[in-house]
Amino acid sequence: MNILLIQPENLSGLVKDRGFIPVALLYLASALRDHSHKPHILDFSVLDIPKDNASRIAFLENTCNAKIKKFGVKLVGINCFSTMHYPLVDELAKFIKRHNPAVKICIGGAHPSFFGEEILSNSEYIDYIVVGEGEEALIGLADIIEKGDDTLTHEADISNIPAIIYRDKNREILENPRKSYIKDINILKMPAWELIDLTNYYRNKVSVQENIHTLNVKRIQKAVNAQLETKGCKMTTDSPDFLISMHVAKEEKMDVRAWNYSYGGRAMLHGGSYAATTQYDVYQYEEGTFVLDFVDAQSRELIWRGIAQGEVRNYSNPVKRNERINEVVRNVLSNFPPVK
Numbered sequence: 062m063n064i065l066l067i068q069p070e071n072l073s074g075l076v077k078d079r080g081f082i083p084v085a086l087l088y089l090a091s092a093l094r095d096h097s098h099k100p101h102i103l104d105f106s107v108l109d110i111p112k113d114n115a116s117r118i119a120f121l122e123n124t125c126n127a128k129i130k131k132f133g134v135k136l137v138g139i140n141c142f143s144t145m146h147y148p149l150v151d152e153l154a155k156f157i158k159r160h161n162p163a164v165k166i167c168i169g170g171a172h173p174s175f176f177g178e179e180i181l182s183n184s185e186y187i188d189y190i191v192v193g194e195g196e197e198a199l200i201g202l203a204d205i206i207e208k209g210d211d212t213l214t215h216e217a218d219i220s221n222i223p224a225i226i227y228r229d230k231n232r233e234i235l236e237n238p239r240k241s242y243i244k245d246i247n248i249l250k251m252p253a254w255e256l257i258d259l260t261n262y263y264r265n266k267v268s269v270q271e272n273i274h275t276l277n278v279k280r281i282q283k284a285v286n287a288q289l290e291t292k293g294c295k296m297t298t299d300s301p302d303f304l305i306s307m308h309v310a311k312e313e314k315m316d317v318r319a320w321n322y323s324y325g326g327r328a329m330l331h332g333g334s335y336a337a338t339t340q341y342d343v344y345q346y347e348e349g350t351f352v353l354d355f356v357d358a359q360s361r362e363l364i365w366r367g368i369a370q371g372e373v374r375n376y377s378n379p380v381k382r383n384e385r386i387n388e389v390v391r392n393v394l395s396n397f398p399p400v401k
């Protein structure tokens with residue numbers, strides 16, 4: 062059965078960055094898939110939500126409804142990450158029910174795990190709450206809904222689902238106890254990463270793999286720019302000769318797709334033209350590796366690469382850290398430009 066899993070938009074005023082990896086939904090999706098269901102993820106945290114309220118509501122409604130219609134969805138699961146997310150979750154449930162009254166809505170996450178009963182007492186739109194780990198409960202619910210809505214009124218079926226809060230046919234709120242927590246998390250399937258586009262979650266265009274403090278990225282860029290200026294290259298947005306992509310690997314043995322710009326590597330534009338050399342695709346780097354790739358602006362071929370290993374560390378003293386960054390960058394760029 063097709064199931065739509067939704068992460069609400071970002072908390073306004075709290076979160077400036079776009080995109081929170083919907084870890085819970087990815088785990089739930091892989092569990093559902095393992096039981097022959099077809100999950101789809103709709104992550105509003107990576108979408109550009111219109112600011113004006115009427116347009117915002119229309120956008121949320123239309124986006125949900127289009128997915129529900131496209132996949133013939135009968136069950137929607139919404140992640141309620143925190144208490145602050147709850148108004149967004151209830152609002153989404155309302156928008157969905159307004160156009161799809163037969164669609165069942167289930168929510169889970171930190172807030173509903175503690176306030177499930179209150180939520181069902183007050184919300185007209187939410188049908189089920191899952192308390193705590195949601196894999197088994199959501200699969201159980203999906204299996205029942207797939208058989209047809211009527212079976213939901215059969216208490217025998219639903220009472221077998223652990224850790225779920227629901228209304229019976231008299232609209233009385235019932236809570237099934239949790240049997241136990243998942244004792245061996247290794248039984249869980251890997252999150253269904255392929256259901257999202259990871260590039261949507263990069264921070265400030267620095268990839269998840271490059272995971273380094275934004276300020277350090279800025280310092281390194283500044284140092285690179287200063288070095289390149291001494292070599293006669295000027296930053297430009299107008300017909301550049303080459304692009305630069307920077308990668309910093311903090312953890313051991315990290316794959317870095319070195320110059321695929323669609324991965325959002327931070328590109329800076331400079332003037333000056335250089336000969337092409339060999340092209341690389343995937344690398345493994347040890348902790349603290351700092352890589353600067355120069356890519357031909359036209360052909361997108363790698364023309365030069367500078368690597369420093371074990372050089373990127375956390376310095377508590379900002380002056381020392383800046384000196385170190387400048388030194389590392391100077392060393393890396395000492396052989397640039399390559400001899401034609």
Ligand code: B12
Nearest residue numbers: 081082085138139140143144168169170171191193194195
């Ligand atoms: C990692 C984490 C973060 C990361 C999130 C990384 C990411 N995903 O991108 C960061 C650091 C960014 C973060 C930020 C915040 N966090 Co935080 N975070 C956590 C933490 C430690 C783990 C959450 C997690 O990913 N767990 C792993 C997944 C697999 O488990 P899960 O989310 O619980 O999901 C399972 C179940 O809940 C359930 N489930 C979840 N959703 C759904 C949906 C359906 C349909 C179903 C059926 C089941 C279900 O099934 C899932 C799989 O078993 C929790 C504490 C904790 N130990 O849970 C706090 C926690 C969730 N965070 C909390 C808070 C408050 C925040 C912030 C609001 C803090 C702030 N003021 O900025 C922000 C909000 C971020 C946002 N999204 O807007 C609180 C929420 C408490 C509350 N009642 O509000 C928690 C509980 C910490 C705490 N004890 O205070 N957080």
